[in-house]
Amino acid sequence: MEVEPGSSAMARTGDRIDRRRWLTGAAAVGLSLAAERALGLAKTPRQTTGPFYPYDHALESDADLVQVNGRSALARGVIAHLDGVVKDHRGRPVPGALVEIWQCDANGRYHHPRDRRNAPLDENFQGYGRSRTGADGGYRFRTIEPVAYPGRAPHIHFAIRGPGFEPLITQLYVRGAPENAKDWILNRIGDPNRRASLVVPFQPHPELAGQRTARFDIVLG
DSSP: OOOOTTSHHHHHHHHHHHHHHHHHHHHHHHHHHHHHHHHOOOOOOOOOOOTTOOSOOOSOOSSBSSSOTTOOSOOSSOEEEEEEEEEOTTSOBOTTOEEEEEOOOTTSOOSSTTOOOSSOOOTTOOOEEEEEOOTTSEEEEEEEOOOOBTTBOSEEEEEEEOTTSOOEEEEEEETTOGGGGGOTTGGGOOOHHHHHTTEEOOEEOSSSTTOEEEEOOEEOO
8 A cells, every 4th residue: 555645654654764773773883882892992001110110109109299298389390180090901990999100300300219310309299199099990190291301202100000900000191292203112012003092182271270181091901
């Protein structure tokens, strides 16, 4: 029987076609998500610990590297608010992980006795911090935007430790830093996509003038 345009039968036919299209689309999305879950997320590349991992945390070891206890002055450099989420390879948050960071001060010098570069040491910069991930896998630090020093692009060292997974040592780099092109540690990562996963933008803070924000999500193996 021929269906007249505008009839209720035509409307019901259109509804069935639209529903089939929606179900087909939903099934395709479901297959895509299933494929992503099966493949897992790309793991954060490993990097070197470096020679200046701090073994003496006399200054402090909290998540605020800019303000040292007992000192009124803040660290030199551009203050940066750094956060992110630690996930497993399925994208699930990892709560209770210990996240450590360490970096040189705004003069390019580490709080480490083996760093004997001819540069003044900023005593108002903590140099090392630690944060414990929450139930959502999130961590947060207040530090400075990293700076370059001879032979290295601006970077921040990371260590992630906790029960049930192998510790991960890696480094964060600043998007747009010209030194990235010649940094030998960063460029040992042959895959450009994996290399790019360690390079993040430092952007103007939306509320705090002159300060920056950056996000660095970490995927464990």
